[in-house]
Amino acid sequence: MNRPEDALETAVQALAKGQSIDTALADFPHLRAELLPLLRAAAAAQQEGGAEIPVDVSRRLRMAFLDRAAELRSAGVAKPRWGMHPFPRLAMTLGLVLALALTSTGLVRASSATVPGDQLYRVKRSWEGLRLLLSVQPQIRYMLASEFEQERLDEIQELLAEGNAASIGFSGVVSLKQNGNWLVSGIPVAITGSTILPATTIVEGEPVLVFGVTQGDGVVVAERVTLLPPRAALPPLAPSMVHDDEQESQTEPPRSDSALSDGPPAYVTYQFTGIVERLGTNVWQINRQRVLVQEAAILGSIKVGSEIWFEGYYARDGTFVATRIESTTNLRHDDGRHEGQGSGGEGSGSREDSESSQDREAEEPEADP
Amino acid sequence: MPIREEQQFAGELRNLEAQALAGVYDHYSVAVYKYVRYRLGDDRMAEDVASEVFLSLLESLQRGSGPRTNVKGWLLATAGHIVTDHLRRAYRRPTESLDDEHPDAGRSLDDEFDRRQRSRDFQRAYQQLTHEQQHVVALRFGEGLSLEETAAITGKNVNAVKALQFRALQAIQRNIGESPHE
Numbered sequence: 074m075n076r077p078e079d080a081l082e083t084a085v086q087a088l089a090k091g092q093s094i095d096t097a098l099a100d101f102p103h104l105r106a107e108l109l110p111l112l113r114a115a116a117a118a119q120q121e122g123g124a125e126i127p128v129d130v131s132r133r134l135r136m137a138f139l140d141r142a143a144e145l146r147s148a149g150v151a152k153p154r155w156g157m158h159p160f161p162r163l164a165m166t167l168g169l170v171l172a173l174a175l176t177s178t179g180l181v182r183a184s185s186a187t188v189p190g191d192q193l194y195r196v197k198r199s200w201e202g203l204r205l206l207l208s209v210q211p212q213i214r215y216m217l218a219s220e221f222e223q224e225r226l227d228e229i230q231e232l233l234a235e236g237n238a239a240s241i242g243f244s245g246v247v248s249l250k251q252n253g254n255w256l257v258s259g260i261p262v263a264i265t266g267s268t269i270l271p272a273t274t275i276v277e278g279e280p281v282l283v284f285g286v287t288q289g290d291g292v293v294v295a296e297r298v299t300l301l302p303p304r305a306a307l308p309p310l311a312p313s314m315v316h317d318d319e320q321e322s323q324t325e326p327p328r329s330d331s332a333l334s335d336g337p338p339a340y341v342t343y344q345f346t347g348i349v350e351r352l353g354t355n356v357w358q359i360n361r362q363r364v365l366v367q368e369a370a371i372l373g374s375i376k377v378g379s380e381i382w383f384e385g386y387y388a389r390d391g392t393f394v395a396t397r398i399e400s401t402t403n404l405r406h407d408d409g410r411h412e413g414q415g416s417g418g419e420g421s422g423s424r425e426d427s428e429s430s431q432d433r434e435a436e437e438p439e440a441d442p
Numbered sequence: 443m444p445i446r447e448e449q450q451f452a453g454e455l456r457n458l459e460a461q462a463l464a465g466v467y468d469h470y471s472v473a474v475y476k477y478v479r480y481r482l483g484d485d486r487m488a489e490d491v492a493s494e495v496f497l498s499l500l501e502s503l504q505r506g507s508g509p510r511t512n513v514k515g516w517l518l519a520t521a522g523h524i525v526t527d528h529l530r531r532a533y534r535r536p537t538e539s540l541d542d543e544h545p546d547a548g549r550s551l552d553d554e555f556d557r558r559q560r561s562r563d564f565q566r567a568y569q570q571l572t573h574e575q576q577h578v579v580a581l582r583f584g585e586g587l588s589l590e591e592t593a594a595i596t597g598k599n600v601n602a603v604k605a606l607q608f609r610a611l612q613a614i615q616r617n618i619g620e621s622p623h624e
Contacts, residue, residue, distance in 0.1 A: 078604040081611070082589060089586065114614040117564045118583035126475035130489050134475075135467050138496040139460065145504050146458045202450075244461065271468035282461050299468040301461055 080104050085115050131272045135300075188228040190239035219347070219360040229260055229287060236289035244301060246280050246343055254292075257283055261292045269297040278343050343393075344384045346401060349377055357395075359383070365394045373400030452510050456503055466513055467496065473585060474517050480584030481525045481576055483565045491528055495521045515595045518581065522595075526573045567617030575610035578603060 080101045087097035094112050098105050126134075181200045184193035201221045208217055225243040232239050245258025255262040262283055264270070275281060280301040285293045351358035352375075355367045359381070368385075375381055375398065385395035454462035474495050479488040498520055502508035509516035568576065574596075581592045593603045 078601075078608045081608055082604050085582070085607070110615040111608070111611040114567075114611040114618065115583065117560065117618070118568075118579055118611070118614065121561065121564055121568070122476065122480060122584040122586065124476055124479040124488075126472055126479075126492075127485075130475070130485075131471060134471060134489065134493050134496065135464075137493055138467055138500070139464060141497055142458050142460065142463050142500055145500055146460075269469070272472055282465055297469070299461075299465040301464050 077104055077107055081108055081111055081115075084108060084112055088112060088115055088119065126272055128273060135273075188231050188237075188239065189241050190232075190237065223360075223362075226258060226260065229293065232287040233260075233291045233293070236291075237287060238289065239287050240285075241287055241293065242282065242284045244280065244282050247275055247277050248343075250275075250277055255295075257281060262298075263288075263292045263294045264298070265294060268295045271298070271300050273300065275300060343386065344382065346380065346382050349375060349379045349381055352377055362393065366398065369395040369398045371398045373403030375400050455508065455513075456506065458500065458503060463500075466499070470514050470517050471496075473514060474521055477518055477521050477580050477585055478525060480580040481522075482528070483569070487528070491521070491524055494524050498524065512594065515591070518585070519595050519597075522577045522580075526577075529573065563618050564614070567614045570617050571610055571613055575606055575613065578606045579610050579614075582607060 084097040084101065088094065094109070094116060097112060098108055101108060180193065180196055184191075184196035184200065187194040187197050201217075201224075205217055205221075222244050225241070226245070229241050229243060232241070243258070243260065245260060247255055247257050248259075249256040253264040255264060260283075262285065268285075275298065282299045282301055283293065283295050284297040285295040287293050345360075347360040349357060349359055355365060357364050357366050364383070364385070369383070380401045381398055382401055383395045383398040385393055385397070451462060455466065471492070475488060475492045478491045478495070479485065482488050482491065495517060499508060499517065502520075568579065571579065577596060578592060581587045581595060582589075587595070589600050589603055593600045596603060598606070
């Protein structure tokens, strides 16, 4: 290695590993006089690094970034994606569906019960992607997306129950944090020293995206956890194990381990948006999940198919208890009312509206999604 | 990216999906801010420019361009362009933000004074480098990127980066040597 540039690079790498300047130059005695001042400059350059992003700055940047993204998304709704005219796009996708239906219906059906790690799992995910692509109406697309997120939770539940290891990713809400043990939408998640976490601290009640590996002991070891924006579409509340009866659930939360279920009271409020799929007397189905509504203050006209904003808490048995439900149409008239609401306050449980769920029951027939 | 394929992720980004974008921000904001702060040496300007980098990502995605695979590389390369534009507009105005730093409680007053003086000398020397040299030094020493990663971001080959690095460190040493405090 005769070129000074090459020798400098080797010495710089040694310096980056924590070696002293003298040690880094030990292999290049003939170039020492030339490289010594350069390596001192390199050491000074290294010392200037390491400025961390202040928490308040990070929050401001994050909010500006995601707000702008939301603006662009809403501005782009009317535009056909990829700049393609809607009719060619429709024709192309219909053709694709027809081709798929003729050639691979059996394959898709066979893949429907697969979980991550199975050979046909990619077929299942591709089919889901196609169904989303074909969903023209935003509301239907939203419901489908929620259904698929639910499917992710159920897959993980199955992997954990069978003790199989697989790489997974899912959205959920952090309902409990005890040291390195988290509960995210009913899934026990272990945070280790090598888990990549966002710069800002995640608190209970925040929606997150978890990437990790399922373990034989019924826990997901997280590789990376990222925060979802405060008003992201509702991630599933918990793995489905839906009881069709409308008695107040006293069941244990699915697969919550004992360390987690003995955690602090679950009276931390969470806010979501979602689509109402079924209206019952005391229990509604929102985004494929049961939500108790008898304590809820309900604002605005809500029927099956309505998009709603709702707030509530998790009871100890893992059931979500809504304390306030409001039609998003109603919210748009009063936009900004919920801006800046964070998670983690006391659940109010107050009844602010005289309209009861029974009243609406009379107006709206119960319907399956 | 252990679970989702890069292509799927890129597709989600192009659709401006909130989850994917939040993931990008959470994963790369520290690197972007660090880079920008290193090059500008000023907290306030670093915040403005880092914000511009992420907004630029959104605009690119909306146009159908933006990163295909290496998101971090794209962000840092874009940050490099934006910082350079910013410095050209600002005529390389020197900043004195280091004076506003709080003293490090773990150091004696003399040590702290020396540290700040060295930092100021380095900043002055660094600001006299060419934009290209600043870019390479910030990537290698501010971000701790490898030679290959730096080459990928700058669009140069490894030998060219080595040569740039060599000349940049020579210039820093020379400029520090010319500092009135030396």
